[in-house]
Amino acid sequence: MNLNRFSGWTAAAALIAVLLSGPAGPAQAAPALDNATCLTCHDGSKGALEIAGADGEPRELHTVGADAFGKSVHARMDCVACHGDIKDNAETGNAHQKDPAQKPARADCISCHQDLWENAKKENRTREKARLGVVVENIDAYKKSFHARTNQDDPTRPNASCEDCHSSHSFNVPAKDSPQYAEWRLGIPETCGKSCHEESLETFAESVHGRLVLEKRDVKGAVCSDCHTSHAIGNTSAAPFKLAITAECGNCHEENFKSYKATYHGQINTLGYAYTAKCYDCHGSHGILEIKDPLSKVHPDQRMKTCKECHSGKKDLPEAPPGYASFQPHGHPGDFDRYPEIWIANQMMIQLLVGTFAFFWLHTALWFYREYKDRQQRKTRPHVKTDALAELPASLHRKHYRRFSLTWRIAHITFALSLMVLTLTGIPLFYPEAPWAAPLMKALGGPQIAGLIHRVNAVIFAGVFFWHLGYVALRVARNWKTFKLFGPDSLIPNLQDGKDLVAMVKWFFGKGPRPVFDRWTYWEKFDYWAPFWGVTIIGVSGLMMWLPGLTASYLPGWVFNVAAIFHSEEAFLAVVFLFTVHFFNNHFRPDKFPVEIVMFTGTMSLEDFARDHTVQYRRLVASGELEKYLVEAPSQPMTKASRVFGFILIAVGLSLLALVAIGFFGIGVR
Template sequence: MRLNRFDLRAAVAAVLVSLLAGVVGTSQAAPPELDNQKCLSCHAAGKMAIAVPGADGESRELHTVPPDAFAQGVHAKMDCVACHVDITDNAETDHAHRRDPARKAKDCAACHEEMWERAKQDGTAKDRSRLGVVADNIAAYKESFHARKNADDPTRPNASCDECHSSHGFNVPPKDSPQHAEWRLGVPETCGKSCHEESLETFTESIHGEAIFQKKDAKAAVCSDCHSAHAVGNTSLAPFKLAVTAECGNCHEENFKSYKATYHGQINTLGYAYTAKCFDCHGSHDVLAVKNPDSKVHPDNRMKTCKECHNGKKDLPEAPPGFASFQPHGHTGDFDRYPQMWLANQLMVQLLIGTFGFFWLHTLLWFWRELRDRQQGKVRPHVRADAPGLAGDRLAGKHFRRFSATWRIAHLSFALSLMILTLTGIPLFYPDAPWAAPLMKALGGPQVAGTVHRVNAVIFASVFFWHLAYVAVKLARNWKDFRIFGPTSLVPGLQDGKDFIAMLRWFFGKGERPVFDRWTYWEKFDYWAPFWGVTIIGVSGLLMWASTLTATFLPGWVFNVAAIFHSEEAFLAVVFLFTVHFFNNHFRPDKFPLEVVMFTGSMPIAEYRREHALEYERLMKSGELEKYIVDAPSQPMALGSRILGFTLIVAGLTLLTLVAIGFFSSH
């Protein structure tokens, strides 16, 4: 081959420049860079295997690079030596590379982190957001189980980037593309064949593995769905257990929703991992269909599965037979499968709608009419203070004793225990509410909150049963004088119906405001409502508290029904008390902002005369009024009563707000 004059001059110039560089520069010139074509001449897949010494002294074959995969990968435009910067020869004459010990090959994490920092500095981060995702993945990886030093070889991590991603051909296809589906189907083998062979073998036989390997269903769960791709954590720690349960819900939404409605799921949702989760019952890599005889949740195997946790050790007694028929995924929307739950829910829903519909309308009408009367300057009818039998001046500044100390103590105990029951119970009822987890943490966790809840349930029930005994004794002593529908009886009678109709006429401006005797019809409702509420809440709560004893004699669906009755009746009680009851006694215009009679035990005679005019007149005529007249409470007593009253009202409204947030955030 002949060179023309120009080529000759260029060649001579190149030699001179090279010699000059050797003199002026380093004593040994750097060889020309290796290009990708030269690298692939040896490392391309399909080439004859070349054995070289390995790190352990044994020979190993050269790492091969599939040219087609590399050409389609995200690194296709890069030179090999951009990462393998320690290679310093051109490999044209030597069989082995010459490496510069002072130069270390770049690792994936350092390179991408450097690129992201550079993008942030030069203002291109917004346009290169994918780099930020990679940086976040790197940060997660560094904290993961894979980044820890390998137990057998501390010089390397458990898994490095290129072991999962194959840096020479890495390219995650766009989601919803056929290529992405194919890529997902290969994830289990990537994890299994490299490191987790036993897990892969088990997974292959599972319902998830069957969907991946046999049905080629890319939507089925793969390793990275449960373990995550980069933040692979210790499977024995709580964060992983909580996260993997939520991951199950991404595919099994309805089952996850029903699970979260159970005690196990409520505790899990609040951030505590000690109750049963999906994998505790269904398995992890070995999940099988329920109908499969080998499934952990097959009817023949459920008791064995339950006893893995309820084994008689620690705080959990051994699971009784009824546990096997508990419905962890039961819900109220399917009568054919869960008829008991459907019926229980229908009963409680109708009760809620009926109660709130009636009393909220009653409250709104009352409020509207009282405002109208005030605007029109109307005054309430009452019996005159100077009526025959008692001089008016003798009543000045006096009070009427309405409630004894015993009644007041019982009322306060009832109120405090109910509020504490509400406080400790609502995090379980609304575990997804934004306040639920912080509140449960502030209470000391589910175990502490549960203990406090049960202690106050005992107090609440004790006050109730004490009252029954108190009434029974009173009736036994005075049964000859007791009239079941008399004016002092709390038993609803015909007169209450008449009073209610008269109240409705007043609401609509068709009559005067009625006057009442010792007890109004709404006070009687307030009195009798706890008999229903305590029975429903108490019995259902006791069934769940003594779960082992309950399931020894009753089927497991009893717990599903008990949970519905307990939670819905508690909701009814809380919302009714802090809306209707508060209005009737504190928030209606003629009482606002606070009525303290239940704390002081007495009320001004003028107010009593307005509220209970018929009893006032009757006592005056019989000459018995005098024994009920007392001095006004002392200043400290009055102040303390107001402070206590306002404190309870604020507490009640706070609880009502939490319930409202929980209710509307979960519906």
Template structure:
């Protein structure tokens, strides 16, 4: 019988529709059993015949019924383990007819060993580049094995605090590609994954925080979730120093500007040195329950800020109790933001102008001086040496410039300054590679701080003793002392003339000028100490006694004091170890270093006439030269002075190198 053509087409369509429906019903099962053979009684199909979408129970080790794990086949098919057989992980199941013995304990699946074995096989086959994701898994495993989660649970030592399956749900686990909707959905589930089973209290606190609301209500992927602060696999005890230090950086991954401004404070500088005892982000803002600064309940709201400061500044931890001025301290002040921090902006620009002005002038001065002296010596234009034998004063005589008290004061002052530079610049440039090494060698920031304050006390002591001595001297000689005479260190018009004459000589436009007892650069060195004591000493005292400062002045003064203390110290250190060293030790007429006049107190008569011609002439004319003549220091005194001078020069140049490394590193960073 011949079938009509239209009937044939209809039959074909019906058959196709039925086939499509059958395929749709079995597609999930086909996906999860793609590795199964029809004769494999331990294949995934066998397992899913009981475990897929069924609620079964069996007798457990305690004799009580326990529910079987239910697996959703379609979810399993989309996971990273979908191509694996169930028994590849559940290796205790070997009997398809009676896969679970009544009363037998279920053997825990060892995710760690499985992935490590797979990685070893991949390495043997030379396929590590093709299996980069597996390599990442193994790295995560290594981190997990050292983590708090891998440790035995306090209540049940046979179980770890958290296993892979607690977080990943190994039957369905998959990390969606970045930028996809699924990835967003997966990321937003992290707080619930951590909080649902284990950390419920933290989840409750987090849910009401600014981070939690952004994630759980607004679905903001940029807001922090648990793993942003604690990491995913390298989770450690939050009381460890390593976590406290790492946590600050974790916050900075999102709050980069705040991390940078925090690093400019003493709290942040100590943190960068590797010590965790100063205030960190969570000490002020909280941890899981962080609220917006404008929120009245926030720990850093104006209403609660003093209480927050008193967590540390409470008089019980070696810190005086915080006073109301602490409230207006800005831990994230930005010197580039005039609108919010005008005091910082103005101070920063002033210090920048001061640094630029001083270094441009004096480095230019030193460079030109070196060039002119070098050229004069090369061309044989050095000034003639005095013939001391014609003076009938003896060939072994020198001129006394400094008495023993001033030499001792200079030495102590120099040593204290160098110690201040070492201990202070290690904090100021705490992000330099050398700073943590120095700090560790000194015994840590607390001991370094003690050394710094002792050195500062010594330096200030020398300074004030000098002031007292000079005051007494001026009072006693008030009738005869000439304030602007040649023996006075007061700046006078002649100093400006001498400076102009020096520049004419530098450029070959005039003769080399002659000087009296004090040159203009020596006077600058002298008065620079007064400026430094006022700026560095004053700001240092404010920072050393914050409770007193904050009871008198507003808190923003700490921001200004920190800025000027560091910048002025940088100026002083670099000036001393470049300009001052050059003027007194490294210019061609002084070479080879060191000049030992500040250790012996005397200078050869020949050099005295060359360097202080006007004073020499004046002393000769008044017949007072012999009053200043003394025997040359002994050979041992001279040798000891040179050794001491070279040692101090070496220390100064090393400190200069460290400071410049820190400066360049900060500029490039």
């Protein structure tokens, strides 16, 4: 056959074959696994589907409802976007994998959402996809939560996964304040209870919270996530959870939370320590009942039993005596009908504080004003050298008058130092929400160490006070024949003090000359007698709280509420008065500024003595007794050390005053 003819016939045959087979095109791809294909098996129409579980036992797969999935946040996604290991395999006829024995991998919600968020950040679409950022924050919280830990019964899975709570095929959190959101919220207890926490759900259902949610369908009722949070589920025995759940109670029960924070239990809690009683210790957790319910933990018939759960006589807490039952953990001074004792105690302290500060701050302001005006007019207090000192031999002019003995000076310094330590260790409890309170308490070693330091210094403070009483009594007894109760050497206020006060006020307003004083001025006498009231109030109330078992064995529990008011408010009065009025009278007034060191050296120059205590000076000169009180001037090192020490004490006092001011005015409190 002719080769050319054969080639032509072959080409023609090939052309006919091509024409008969239709137009040429790409190879046909395997049919895609779209959602409709998946739902032909997983919509429940073919019955339940099972796979082998981790223990080899069959496990039923979730049924995916087409309607529910269509309304979910994932409705626009393909099934295989999450179930990425599922591939169509025509060879085996298995739609999931080549090896039918291989178990399907779980959908990874965490990685998926994190990848989406990372892509959003790369594309600068974080604002548009802000919700993704919230999801990632929730993921971070979940990873640290109790739910994310490995399940003890099944190490292949966590305690709870996203799917356990959210049901990803139908998950959709409705918009807040919508009827759908309210219904979704009311379903949270059943989601938690029916999946894992059945016993807790049963207890919750009988509680005031459970009845409000499950029976009355009140959306304001507390649900699981209100107390335990949604994603940062913590170990309930851990301190962070105890602190957090107490704050969660306060989100609803604001007034009770406020009154709780005013108690010792609440103050320690606010400072970040979890060992004192929390809301759930007294009221219960899942099974909270109304107070009037006989089974409630805070019912009058049950209170002692509840108190003894902590105050059991074990460890450091003595067994609760009967008085504990009438303690008012939510008592506050704003309700006379319910808490008359607390109201009265608070009113007494308010009147005392207002009266004291109003008088002495006005006194200080007027004094400063008159000094300022006199200096403006170039009026200064006359030096006494050319006057009274001229009566003395020149050899005595450089001598010093011994005003305070070594014993008095040691007592004063001990009193001052112990008071400052008491202030330092006490104010974190008084202002636990202040920004400095928690760091200060931590620096002190925690409440237990701070409490120990506080009580030791309270004993020192009281010891100095009682020693002084004995010292004065002994001195009076030795000199009882010559001692005059209202004489010039007595610290007991007399008629002359009233006259001096009136004369001082006249000078304040430019209506008379500046008065002269005897051994003790009226403000010095007030400084002396104020601790008698203060130490008694602070000491007795502090001792009652230090020994609660003994106190409550004989007195009702509300005395602790009253004692706390007296103790804190009197301490506030003492601290603010000492570091404002007392500091001004002795250090900050213009003729003494910046520091007066007579209490550290014990002596003062004759010139200062004649100027500040003119009446006493003249009396001693007239009687010829002055010389027996004269001593050599303190050495330069002693003078310098006294000034440095004085400056340190003043700086510490003003620093403590600043902390009190920050706490009192709520500066920096969120």
